Amino acid sequence: MISNVGSFGDSVVKVGLTRRLDPLERVRERGDASVPFRFDVHAKIFDADAVSLETRLHQHLADRRVNRVNLRREFFYATPAEILTILEDMGLKDNLLDYVEEPEAQEWRSSQQLAHGT
Numbered sequence: 001m002i003s004n005v006g007s008f009g010d011s012v013v014k015v016g017l018t019r020r021l022d023p024l025e026r027v028r029e030r031g032d033a034s035v036p037f038r039f040d041v042h043a044k045i046f047d048a049d050a051v052s053l054e055t056r057l058h059q060h061l062a063d064r065r066v067n068r069v070n071l072r073r074e075f076f077y078a079t080p081a082e083i084l085t086i087l088e089d090m091g092l093k094d095n096l097l098d099y100v101e102e103p104e105a106q107e108w109r110s111s112q113q114l115a116h117g118t
Contacts (some may be wrong), residue, residue, distance in 0.1 A: 006037035006108030016074045040103035042080040
């Protein structure tokens with residue numbers, strides 16, 4: 001689960017999967033020139049059947065989809081805390097490798113300080 005507060009606000013997360021050995025490599029790619037700020041990682045989850053887990057999460061979040069036309073866009077109106085609750089309800093909290101609720105959003109926060117002269 002990743003977010004980009006500077007680009008999408010604080011109530012939109014992306015819930016997706018990667019098969020890469022280094023998942024952060026994929027996150028770095030997402031934060032390329034197509035968005036003004038880098039993405040923050042909120043959760044890394046391991047599951048032997050990651051595809052099924054992703055499908056179940058997306059089904060659970062279907063009514064919160066940002067893009068309801070292109071389902072390959074895996075962005076949802078939700079906070080990291082809400083996703084954590086969903087994972088707990090699904091009995092998957094033990095699958096979490098990492099969880100951070102508050103995004104660092106370093107570039108965005110620094111940009112905001114510079115814009116406001118603080």
